[in-house]
Amino acid sequence: MVTQEGELTILNGINMDVKQGDSIAILGPSGSGKSTLLGLLAALDTPTSGEILLDGQALSGLNEEQKAALRKQKVSFIFQSFMLVDTLTALENVMLPAELAGVAQAREKAEQMLERVGLSHRLTHLPKQLSGGEQQRVAIARAFICEPKVLFADEPTGNLDSANGDKIADMLFALNQESDTTLVLVTHDLELAKRCKRQLVMESGHLSEPNAESDISESHVNHADEISEEVS
Known part of the structure; x- marks a missing residue:
């Protein structure tokens, strides 16, 4: 990322391959680069180096209008704050x-x-x-x-209590399987992450894939932002 002070490295050496229909959780503490990565994968932001392919389409050669058209055709989002009109x-x-x-x-x-x-x-x-x-x-x-090709979900259960969060997760994964939509999920919720087929850990701008679910611990999601319970 380029700022007034110069180039700031937020993500470094990221290399990942996501197959159609996969469900992937990206874990990591606040400030580790999770949301930045999500924005890049969804063609909302532009990296200063490297290449991103979305459904086989290289994003680097697209202008903003073309990126918007690609998102409209192939991408959907779910946010922590719902973002309804x-x-x-x-x-x-x-x-x-x-x-x-x-x-x-x-x-x-x-x-x-x-x-x-x-x-x-x-x-x-x-x-x-x-x-x-x-x-x-x-x-x-x-x-x-x-019927998007890819669904990006940023803390989809973050504003919900445990019971509602579980219901939302059930619906999300059921529709993911039924539609064969690729799910890329950013979360602090370790149990939600373990429901995905793969779990990736973001730390200090680097992305890694633990050898097994048992290798993922609360330390990978510490320093989470305080979230007040808003739902009953």
Whole structure:
């Protein structure tokens, strides 16, 4: 990354290969570079060196408009803070990316996705009328409606209590398997990470893959940010 003070190295020597349909967790303490890596993989940021291929497409040769088109076609996101549009209903939030992508029968597909995540009775509710767990279920439905090649999830259960977090994780992995969507997950949650097929550890800008799940410990996710419980 280039700053006013010069070049700042956040990630160094990263080499990873993610297969279609894989689920990968990226663990590491705050400030280790996890979110930076996620932004690069999703074509939201540009590395100063190296090459990233997304579904076989080299990102270095694309301008911002082309990157945006690639994300619209092949990528979805789930965020810790849900990122729903406050003025749109649950149904409208899920329909939005489908309509932007020109998906036929967007409303019908949105209704089906909301039914899939158990919210068929909440179609006309605004985000402020939904619990945190329900808002994240809307976000999951929105993420999968366009059948993305890759889903990037940044702390998807971070704002949820244990019970709601488990439900969200169940839905996330079930849809991941059903759709054969590649899941790249950034988390501080060790148990959530262990549900992925692979676990990678980010430390001081370097990425490594432990030999086995048993090699992953709480030390790999220490110094996590304090997160208040917002959902019941």
